[in-house]
Amino acid sequence: MTCPKCKSTNTQVIDSRDVDSRTIRRRRECESCQFRFTTYEKIEHVRLSVTKRDGRVEPFDRDKIYKGMETAASGRIGPELLSEIVDDIEQKVIESAEPAISTKKIGNLVINRLRKLDEISYLRFVSVYKNFEQIESFQEELTKLKSN
Numbered sequence: 001m002t003c004p005k006c007k008s009t010n011t012q013v014i015d016s017r018d019v020d021s022r023t024i025r026r027r028r029e030c031e032s033c034q035f036r037f038t039t040y041e042k043i044e045h046v047r048l049s050v051t052k053r054d055g056r057v058e059p060f061d062r063d064k065i066y067k068g069m070e071t072a073a074s075g076r077i078g079p080e081l082l083s084e085i086v087d088d089i090e091q092k093v094i095e096s097a098e099p100a101i102s103t104k105k106i107g108n109l110v111i112n113r114l115r116k117l118d119e120i121s122y123l124r125f126v127s128v129y130k131n132f133e134q135i136e137s138f139q140e141e142l143t144k145l146k147s148n
């Protein structure tokens, strides 16, 4: 790491701490000019795949999970917590070490989290949405409800 002040490459890490499960914050010091600066290290997104019920394999889509939960948890669970849940689910998918985890399993992971967190969001989620592939149709249903 190059010192942003004097451009020396003689810098050292003096402190490291986790910001979240995917990010590390490092405090660094330049040994030439003693300038202190901070860097963040983030895990690169791993390419993950999911298997749909009809056997098709698609890329793992964080946004899809997030949006499905956001619709169900509208006004009840904040965006930061929803992002944390998506992080956890992604982590579980990585840990499962399956070449392509089934959408049903992902749906169950979402359901388990929502059930522990907020009953209303959980009920909204499962009442219309029964598996991961139905998130889009769930959103359509909700839009219909709102416009009625």
Ligand SMILES: [Zn+2]
Binding pocket: 003, 004, 005, 006, 007, 008, 030, 031, 032, 033, 034, 035
């Ligand atoms: Zn320096």
